[in-house]
Amino acid sequence: MSDAESMMHGGFVSALDLPDVPSSKLPHHLDLRRTRVLCNSVAPDNTDTVQYSGAYASMGVDNSLRLDDFRNNFKVNVNRLTADEMEFDMVGVDPSLANAFRRILLAELPTMAIEKVFIANNTSVIQDEVLAHRLGLVPIIVDPRHFDYLSENDRPNEKNTIVFKLHVRCKKGDPRGTVKSDELRWLPKGSEFLKESGASASNTKAETYTSFNFSQDSMPEFSDNPIGVSPGIIVAKLAPGQEIELEAHAVKGIGKTHAKWSPVATCWYRMLPEVVLNEDIKGDMAEELVKKCPASVFDIEELANGKKRATVARPRACTLCRECVRDDEWERRISLCRVKDHFIFTIESVGALPPEVLFTEAVKILEDKCERVISDLS
Amino acid sequence: MEHASFGDERNATFCITEEDHTLANSLRFALNQDPRVMFCGYSIPHPSDAKVNIRVQTTGEPAREVLKDSCQDLMLMCQHVRGSFDKAIAEFKRNNSSRNYGRNPIAKEDNTNRKLSEAKDCLSKQLHTLPKFNNHNQNRQ
Numbered sequence: 001m002s003d004a005e006s007m008m009h010g011g012f013v014s015a016l017d018l019p020d021v022p023s024s025k026l027p028h029h030l031d032l033r034r035t036r037v038l039c040n041s042v043a044p045d046n047t048d049t050v051q052y053s054g055a056y057a058s059m060g061v062d063n064s065l066r067l068d069d070f071r072n073n074f075k076v077n078v079n080r081l082t083a084d085e086m087e088f089d090m091v092g093v094d095p096s097l098a099n100a101f102r103r104i105l106l107a108e109l110p111t112m113a114i115e116k117v118f119i120a121n122n123t124s125v126i127q128d129e130v131l132a133h134r135l136g137l138v139p140i141i142v143d144p145r146h147f148d149y150l151s152e153n154d155r156p157n158e159k160n161t162i163v164f165k166l167h168v169r170c171k172k173g174d175p176r177g178t179v180k181s182d183e184l185r186w187l188p189k190g191s192e193f194l195k196e197s198g199a200s201a202s203n204t205k206a207e208t209y210t211s212f213n214f215s216q217d218s219m220p221e222f223s224d225n226p227i228g229v230s231p232g233i234i235v236a237k238l239a240p241g242q243e244i245e246l247e248a249h250a251v252k253g254i255g256k257t258h259a260k261w262s263p264v265a266t267c268w269y270r271m272l273p274e275v276v277l278n279e280d281i282k283g284d285m286a287e288e289l290v291k292k293c294p295a296s297v298f299d300i301e302e303l304a305n306g307k308k309r310a311t312v313a314r315p316r317a318c319t320l321c322r323e324c325v326r327d328d329e330w331e332r333r334i335s336l337c338r339v340k341d342h343f344i345f346t347i348e349s350v351g352a353l354p355p356e357v358l359f360t361e362a363v364k365i366l367e368d369k370c371e372r373v374i375s376d377l378s
Numbered sequence: 379m380e381h382a383s384f385g386d387e388r389n390a391t392f393c394i395t396e397e398d399h400t401l402a403n404s405l406r407f408a409l410n411q412d413p414r415v416m417f418c419g420y421s422i423p424h425p426s427d428a429k430v431n432i433r434v435q436t437t438g439e440p441a442r443e444v445l446k447d448s449c450q451d452l453m454l455m456c457q458h459v460r461g462s463f464d465k466a467i468a469e470f471k472r473n474n475s476s477r478n479y480g481r482n483p484i485a486k487e488d489n490t491n492r493k494l495s496e497a498k499d500c501l502s503k504q505l506h507t508l509p510k511f512n513n514h515n516q517n518r519q
């Protein structure tokens with residue numbers, strides 16, 4: 001343990017000085033290692049978590065987690081919430097859980113995405129397969145909970161497929177055109193392309209590539225809320241005389257299969273930084289410290305006697321670049337830590353569902369996983 | 379699913395298919411927090427097989443029961459997380475009228491985040507003018 005830490009946290013306690021009768025509390029230096037990542041100038045230290053319930057048994061401290069304790073300690077605080085982004089603090093949870101939520105958000109929450117593209121005509125310079133791939137990545141703004149998965153033997157119907165049509169042409173003599181995702185038109189009645197073969201003459205109704213029983217816009221959830229895609233995304237460019245005509249079929253899927261089904265642009269967390277000044281930093285040194293920090297964590301406070309003193313004004317802004325502790329003497333003065341069970345969680349939705357709904361759905365998925373294991377074991 | 383040695387219920391390896399670190403790591407956490415567990419760990423035998431092996435050794439109880447209890451604990455924890463989260467969201471929505479939606483003192487303090495959120499706000503306002511997003515707007519009022 002370095003001098004800096006012992007100064008900050010009340011000094012090293014030798015095992016011999018510990019009381020004979022174990023208290024139910026860990027000595028300070030161990031508690032520090034249990035709850036903080038120490039960000040030293042060389043490398044972060046003490047990054048793992050102590051999960052084993054009997055880790056501190058020899059000191060009479062129970063490291064197991066009671067559900068009641070979890071309920072009392074767990075806290076959520078929302079910092080920012082917009083239609084497609086949110087940031088919140090999640091306190092009192094193990095990294096394994098926070099990471100599970102993050103992984104589920106990225107890879108296991110379903111959305112709708114274009115999976116099949118039927119190209120009738122494409123005379124543009126962009127190849128069919130590249131065009132299809134680009135279309136696949138266009139986010140579709142629809143609640144995936146209204147749809148079922150399309151399995152191999154299913155016929156595409158109104159419950160598992162959304163059909164879009166794209167027909168754009170750049171007239172001869174016009175300037176070059178840009179095709180944006182706004183041009184994708186929703187076909188609530190399903191495919192309009194007729195299947196060429198197989199349709200017998202006796203069959204009065206010609207077969208298309210989907211078999212919708214009724215129009216999707218008659219469903220209550222879509223009747224006054226047409227399904228659209230994220231606007232303004234460039235799909236292709238057309239020169240005069242070129243044309244694209246296609247139909248795109250979107251189905252339900254998860255990000256594990258392909259990133260186009262991921263409901264988040266990204267989703268991440270960082271642990272809460274903790275910046276502590278071990279001694280008063282005054283005068284020119286304070287100025288130097290304020291200048292050192294690129295994230296402007298420190299401020300200068302004017303003391304009554306006209307002197308200046310550095311304060312930690314915005315610890316949350318700290319990126320832990322460790323610039324302020326690069327020199328030996330400064331490492332002594334400043335302690336940088338991260339709080340192990342405090343997560344600043346950010347979710348950026350691509351638009352299908354608002355971010356707060358995404359998170360609750362992710363937690364539900366983890367619950368379902370547990371339930372599955374329980375029922376398998378019983 | 380369970381590969382236990384005969385006659386010894388205390389030690390067992392469970393193989394869960396169609397799962398990965400997401401569940402296995404959280405389960406290992408829940409198991410480790412149970413005082414009846416002497417040892418537990420997990421491994422993914424091959425990255426292209428969708429399965430995990432979870433090893434549980436207990437101080438006496440059948441490993442199967444302990445694993446079941448841990449799943450139950452994990453589920454209750456998740457339910458609590460969901461409950462608190464919904465409460466926090468409801469409170470945030472109550473405290474923020476639609477005009478200053480998405481701004482609060484903590485975010486303001488944080489310089490980099492503020493710039494990002496302003497850009498985002500601006501973007502979402504533009505998006506809001508489009509009919510597709512009406513739905514979101516209504517939900518937010």
Ligand code: SF4
Binds near residue numbers: 319
């Ligand atoms: S680690 Fe970097 S961002 Fe954090 S206080 Fe030090 S200089 Fe500033």
